[in-house]
Amino acid sequence: MGTILLLFFYFSKKKVIKKELEKKDMELLHQKELLQATLLVQEEERMRIARDLHDDISSKLNVVALNSHLLTTEGLNNDEVTEITNNITSLVNKALENSRKIAHDLLPPVLEKFGLNAALEELCLEYNSSKTVTVEFESKCNFKGLDSTKQLHVFRIIQELINNSIRHGHATNIQISFWGDDLVACTYSDNGKGFDIKNVKTKKGLGMQNIESRIFFLDGSITTTSAIGKGTTTLFNFKCV
Ligand SMILES: Nc1ncnc2c1ncn2[C@@H]1O[C@H](COP(=O)(O)OP(=O)(O)OP(=O)(O)O)[C@@H](O)[C@H]1O
Ligand SMILES: [Mg+2]
Structure with a gap:
């Protein structure tokens, strides 16, 4: 009788431990999935920021650089200088506004x-x-x-x-x-x-x-x-x- 009882307790304890281990495994798997999702989200966010910086800031600054170079051309008249300067000002303002938007998206x-x-x-x-x-x-x-x-x-x-x-x-x-x-x-x-x-x-x-x-x-x-x-x-x- 004693042996049967002992065996019974042994096996039911084993069953409980097995269940607990399975639960822990499930929890670990869930945490792994969450971490993976977080990493994916981070990568997506990075790609979006890179795209925004590239499209909204770098492209505008490139044109600013070209325009600034134009200003060094010899023989420009006053009207041409004014036009190029206005272009530069407008592009810089747009780049500024866009950088504010990107920063706003990152942290309101x-x-x-x-x-x-x-x-x-x-x-x-x-x-x-x-x-x-x-x-x-x-x-x-x-x-x-x-x-x-x-x-x-x-x-x-x-x-x-x-x-x-x-x-x-x-x-x-x-x-x-x-x-x-x-x-x-x-x-x-x-x-x-x-x-x-x-x-x-x-x-x-x-x-x-x-x-x-x-x-x-x-x-x-x-x-x-x-x-x-x-x-x-x-x-x-x-x-x-
Ligand atoms: N409030 C809601 N009303 C109706 N359907 C919803 C709602 N919230 C979520 N869903 C459903 O759940 C799905 C999953 O939503 P989830 O936000 O995870 O992905 P998504 O919006 O499709 O894409 P993502 O958010 O990655 O751009 C949705 O595609 C939609 O079918
Ligand atoms: Mg969604």
Whole structure:
């Protein structure tokens, strides 16, 4: 009897350990996938910045260099000098404006200066002014416990959720609400077309994987519920200390 009991405990313990190991393996695999998605996103972002710099800044500075060289040509009359100088000024101004835009995309200045609430308010205002969608935003948090990198993660999450609601759901109304102190929660919902989550889970785009990576860095959790014709709701939370 004793031996049977011992064997029983031995095998059930072995089973528990096996289950735990399997769980750990799954967790590791998930973390690996998140890391891979993050790297992919980083590469995409780098390519986009490189493209922007190349198309919007370098090409303009090249023409500025050519024009500056033209100014050294002998025998130019006053009108020609004025024309070339005006060209240079206009190109430099455009290059300046574009570099501001690129910097703005990388880190919205309002986020750095006034924090997450102000940045989200400005983002919603931008969408509202398009008149195709109403974005309602309320926040009872001050996000004081979040450093600027983490605030940028939250900002990018909301940006991607809004993009998805408009691009895929054709939503006309979006509601965003933040509450909580040390643990902040956010409810995000749209009245769009909705989608079949089960189908999407197997072929998540970069956007949703990117959101998951950001939630991982925020040490938080996220759930999305949606159904065709019923809109989409995303709930996420993260520590704010
Ligand atoms: N709010 C939404 N309403 C309707 N469908 C959605 C919504 N959010 C996500 N989806 C569906 O989930 C899919 C995956 O979204 P995800 O953001 O990961 O990728 P994507 O938007 O297609 O591409 P990317 O974000 O990489 O440019 C979308 O293609 C869309 O079918
Ligand atoms: Mg997307």
